[in-house]
Amino acid sequence: MPSNGTASTAPYRPTSLDFINRPNPVEPQSVQQQYPLNGTPRIEQTSKEGLPRLLLDSLNSSTAERPAKRRKSGDVGSKLDLPKLPAVKNGAKRMRIPPTLSGLHQPPPNAGLLPSISTEQPVRVAGGTQAQANSAIDKPLLATRVPESSTRAKRSPKATPKSVSTSKPKRNKWSDEETACLLKGVARFGMGNWTQILKRPDYHFERRTAIDLKDRFRVCCPDEYRTSKKPKDAPPPQDGESITTSNQDTPTQPVSARVERKSSAELRKIGIEEPFEKSKRRPRTNWTEKEDETLLKGFEKYGNSWSSIRHDDALNLSHRQPTDLRDRFRTKFPDRYREAGLAPRPEVFPKKPDRKRINRNPTDQIENQEDDAFEPSTASALIQPGSASASKEKENKDPYSGQPSKPVPVTSLLQYDDVFWGAPLDPDDNDFDRPTLDRGILDWPNDIARPTVPASASINPLVTMRPRPTLPDPSMVSGISQNNGTLPSLAELTSSVAMDREFMEQLELPTLAAVLGEMRHQRRTGGHVPSLEELLS
DNA sequence: ATAGGGATAAGC
DNA sequence: GCTTATCCCTAT
Numbered sequence A: 001m002p003s004n005g006t007a008s009t010a011p012y013r014p015t016s017l018d019f020i021n022r023p024n025p026v027e028p029q030s031v032q033q034q035y036p037l038n039g040t041p042r043i044e045q046t047s048k049e050g051l052p053r054l055l056l057d058s059l060n061s062s063t064a065e066r067p068a069k070r071r072k073s074g075d076v077g078s079k080l081d082l083p084k085l086p087a088v089k090n091g092a093k094r095m096r097i098p099p100t101l102s103g104l105h106q107p108p109p110n111a112g113l114l115p116s117i118s119t120e121q122p123v124r125v126a127g128g129t130q131a132q133a134n135s136a137i138d139k140p141l142l143a144t145r146v147p148e149s150s151t152r153a154k155r156s157p158k159a160t161p162k163s164v165s166t167s168k169p170k171r172n173k174w175s176d177e178e179t180a181c182l183l184k185g186v187a188r189f190g191m192g193n194w195t196q197i198l199k200r201p202d203y204h205f206e207r208r209t210a211i212d213l214k215d216r217f218r219v220c221c222p223d224e225y226r227t228s229k230k231p232k233d234a235p236p237p238q239d240g241e242s243i244t245t246s247n248q249d250t251p252t253q254p255v256s257a258r259v260e261r262k263s264s265a266e267l268r269k270i271g272i273e274e275p276f277e278k279s280k281r282r283p284r285t286n287w288t289e290k291e292d293e294t295l296l297k298g299f300e301k302y303g304n305s306w307s308s309i310r311h312d313d314a315l316n317l318s319h320r321q322p323t324d325l326r327d328r329f330r331t332k333f334p335d336r337y338r339e340a341g342l343a344p345r346p347e348v349f350p351k352k353p354d355r356k357r358i359n360r361n362p363t364d365q366i367e368n369q370e371d372d373a374f375e376p377s378t379a380s381a382l383i384q385p386g387s388a389s390a391s392k393e394k395e396n397k398d399p400y401s402g403q404p405s406k407p408v409p410v411t412s413l414l415q416y417d418d419v420f421w422g423a424p425l426d427p428d429d430n431d432f433d434r435p436t437l438d439r440g441i442l443d444w445p446n447d448i449a450r451p452t453v454p455a456s457a458s459i460n461p462l463v464t465m466r467p468r469p470t471l472p473d474p475s476m477v478s479g480i481s482q483n484n485g486t487l488p489s490l491a492e493l494t495s496s497v498a499m500d501r502e503f504m505e506q507l508e509l510p511t512l513a514a515v516l517g518e519m520r521h522q523r524r525t526g527g528h529v530p531s532l533e534e535l536l537s
Numbered sequence B: 001a002t003a004g005g006g007a008t009a010a011g012c
Numbered sequence C: 001g002c003t004t005a006t007c008c009c010t011a012t
Helices: A016-020 A050-060 A099-105 A148-155 A176-189 A194-199 A210-220 A222-229 A264-269 A289-302 A306-311 A322-332 A334-339 A362-370 A376-381 A390-395 A439-446 A474-482 A490-497 A501-506 A512-524 A532-536
Strands: none
Touching: A176 A194, A176 A210, A194 A210, A210 A222, A289 A306, A289 A322, A306 A322, A322 A334
């Protein structure tokens, strides 16, 4: 239920109208936007040469007037500095696109007939694909190692025509070679460094993740694994072997149940003579109810100043690191964490996708037929925001009352969680391509044939298709968005978006190449830099 | 010092 | 093999 008192404090959420009514980057705008979409200089504030300079600066100077940001390896600076979405609360995640434009993330209904939009092949690191480009330090462990190219080929539909119609085999059994690589890796790098082992170019693994390696080691050397985690426990039975695994040639447990266990003789056979190095990670220490209780008190007193909580002797949490306090609070009290304006942990796709759950559109299904292994880092980039779905729903209870947490007040037809917002967006992150809207988006309200909108979406097609002759007044935008801090209804938005053909044709702009070409020509020839009107004409 | 999010441990 | 809590690294 919306609260009238929140009108002045509710955070502003961009709507699709903000984007549709965004100042034309070429055409001066008479009405100042109430919520400029970013700090991009306004065209109308520039001189006649303002546009050319702005364009050239964007192309020539990737760092000018931009704050320091996290940059990832693939980030190139020479992008046209298109406007960004407005920043929201400090530290809070921002939605990538407004809800009514979320359909742009979805393929057309017949997208299954189209090739993938992506031009990049997913990187498959598991199995050393990435790391094998690096120089090998050690000699290859196994003479029979399968070249990584064949690894993929072996899994490709072409190599195994059966897999085109049927899914891949469910189980991916560990071969002796893989197991040897794993054990050898643990002997070299120690337990716990699974990713390091996985990425070594001289070890070969068949579509494994770091978790897979850990699980396999846990199966092969359970006692070694266990004792490394609980050093205070009673040591395993000693049998005089130099390797302190209890999976010895004279096991204390029935052999039949531990056929995967590797004996010390087997370990020696692959060159492992010494005990495995212990993990350097701190041991896990689960949280007690008392700790949770005091953590909550500490948060109520100090907020997210985790160090203050830690150093408050009355709270008795000094044995926890500040980041541990944060981690626990984020896990235990997600609602409180979110209410504090802190971004919840995003829900990530499973590494090995379950098609039934993940593939929401035909395009994904096609891609997954070609490449069905998710690399962790890739998977984490494909984040479902909101985290309120599926398994997280059980968390959506107030930690105090146990009652379901209050939903986001929405009075519209379109519920906040009904739409796909895209991945959470770092306000300072410019690693991604900025949203670009095809002008065809403006056609959709007038498109009579819209079979993709299900009745369950609560969209009244008669309302959404109602034509409007002109663009809405910009003041209407703020009127909608500011009324009470709630989202506008889909009907409001769509009726505002609809417009006539004549106006849309006026939106046609010269291409950037044409603009720049004209400018460069004029500069070379000493002519004047064309004005906006001249360019548009 | 904190936030974000990747890596890992442990339980199932 | 999967999920999730906890540990940990790094950017800001």
